[in-house]
Amino acid sequence: xxxxxxxxxxxxxxxxxxxxxxxxxxxxxxxxxxxxxxxxxxxxxxxxxxxxxxxxxxxxxxxxxxxxxxxxxxxxxxxxxxxxxxxxxxxxxxxxxxxxxxxxxxxxxxxx
Numbered sequence: 001x002x003x004x005x006x007x008x009x010x011x012x013x014x015x016x017x018x019x020x021x022x023x024x025x026x027x028x029x030x031x032x033x034x035x036x037x038x039x040x041x042x043x044x045x046x047x048x049x050x051x052x053x054x055x056x057x058x059x060x061x062x063x064x065x066x067x068x069x070x071x072x073x074x075x076x077x078x079x080x081x082x083x084x085x086x087x088x089x090x091x092x093x094x095x096x097x098x099x100x101x102x103x104x105x106x107x108x109x110x111x112x
Contacts, residue, residue, distance in 0.1 A: 014053060015110045020092050023061050023101040024077065033059060033088070034081035039074040041065075048074045052109060055079040058088055060107040085110055 024033060039048060041062070052060050057079040065072040078088070089108055095101055 013056075013112055015112055017049075017110075018089070018108045020096055020106050020108065021102050021104070022092055022095040023063075023104040023106050024059060024088060024091050024095070033078035033083060035079050036075050036077040039076065041072045041074060043074060048076065049107070052076045052107075056111055058085055058109050058111075060109070062105045064103040 039051075048060055051057075055076065057076045058081065059077040061075040061077060063070075063072045063075070085108075092106065092108060
């Protein structure tokens with residue numbers, strides 16, 4: 001496996017990260033954030049964050065354990081997306097107000 005290196009410049013290339021107890025969408029509703037990739041739930045947040053920042057992905061989501069078939073996972077969402085940061089934020093905050101996806105955690109990343 002090729003070792004990936006992250007420079008300090010890459011890591012410092014964002015303005016803020018906001019944590020929510022919700023998500024941008026669920027399986028029945030579509031809010032197309034472009035590309036997304038699933039990762040094992042046991043990968044530490046700092047590693048997931050490093051990958052998201054390298055891709056300039058605006059959203060990291062963590063689903064919770066439901067069953068053996070749905071054990072929960074990390075998702076990095078939205079690199080090569082057409083939706084603005086403000087639209088993603090508005091959608092997540094609407095979901096928070098409605099109590100949707102409250103067992104999930106997501107991190108919204110704003111880049112410089």
